[in-house]
Amino acid sequence: MRATHVPETGVITVREWPTPRATEPGTFVVRMTAASVCGSDLHAALHGTLHPMGPERAGYPGHEGVGVVAESNSQKFPEGTTVLCVPPGEFGGAFAEYMLLDDDHAVALPSDLDSNDLTQMRRYMMAQQLGxxxxxxxxxxxxxxxxxxxxxxxxxxxxxxxxxxxxxxxxxxxxxxxxxxxxxxxxxxxxxxxxxxxxxxxxxxxxxxxxxxxxxxxxxxxxxxxxxxxxxxxxxxxxxxxxxxxxxxxxxxxxxxxxxx
Incomplete structure (x- = not known):
């Protein structure tokens, strides 16, 4: 899959990474639909708060996004569930085609939401920051x-x-x-x-x-x-x-x- 890579402060690239798999109970893989750039992302990638693990993480530093569960080992979030992604902010992962999450780091969105409606999906994405x-x-x-x-x-x-x-x-x-x-x-x-x-x-x-x-x-x-x-x-x-x-x-x-x- 394609995802961002921040090898060092001030450098942001996009490269191929292994697609994550939901191998552990309570985990699932989200196919990302949209992701937002937060001010803290700019500090992490461009200024002086790069996390020590940042260069090793796909999709870093994005932490605001929405998507659809593509593979699931979770009873709470089965395949096809549209979710608001809330990964730990210091690790991110939203700037990727796919992101691995667990039951504690997502919120299910309304079941009648059309995941292809980008306008609606982006509106729900802002719920993370609103919270x-x-x-x-x-x-x-x-x-x-x-x-x-x-x-x-x-x-x-x-x-x-x-x-x-x-x-x-x-x-x-x-x-x-x-x-x-x-x-x-x-x-x-x-x-x-x-x-x-x-x-x-x-x-x-x-x-x-x-x-x-x-x-x-x-x-x-x-x-x-x-x-x-x-x-x-x-x-x-x-x-x-x-x-x-x-x-x-x-x-x-x-x-x-x-x-x-």
């Missing part, structure tokens, strides 16, 4: 007594994760939501969803936050890019006793500075 965003938001904005005031939420990055956070912030009742990004097309979507958008570097995010909050800072800042520079800025624009959520994965295994004061 991580909802889980993260629960951590960033915990239930407290008395409840925190959901005033201003800043989301750095208008990729798929940032847009999920935007919609969740609206659901949780934030009065003002600010979304920043370098891509106008992404910000167009964020604006349609009701956010005050900030195009970087044309606008100063800190100045916008200061103006909107009366110099108090944001109640919640979510960094959804994976940038040490933005993580530092997030600490600088959050309100006193506010919350910063670092969602974007680290750029390298090296230490980074955090403005404690």
């Amino acid at each position: 991580t965003c909802i889980y993260a938001f629960d951590l960033y904005w915990p239930t407290e007594v008395p409840a925190r005031t959901a005033g201003t939420c800043v989301i750095m990055g208008a990729g798929s994760a940032g847009l999920f956070f935007l919609q969740d912030a609206k659901r949780r009742g934030f009065k003002h939501i600010i979304v920043s990004d370098k891509q106008p097309a992404r910000l167009d979507i964020a604006r349609t969803l009701g956010a005050r958008t900030v195009l970087i570097p044309d606008e100063d995010l800190g100045a916008v936050v200061s103006e909107l909050t009366g110099n108090k800072g944001a109640d919640l800042v979510i960094e959804a890019v994976g940038s040490d520079e933005l993580r530092t800025q997030a600490v600088g624009i959050v309100a006193h006793r506010g919350i910063v959520g670092w969602f974007g994965l680290y750029e390298s295994f090296e230490p980074t500075l955090v403005p404690i004061f």
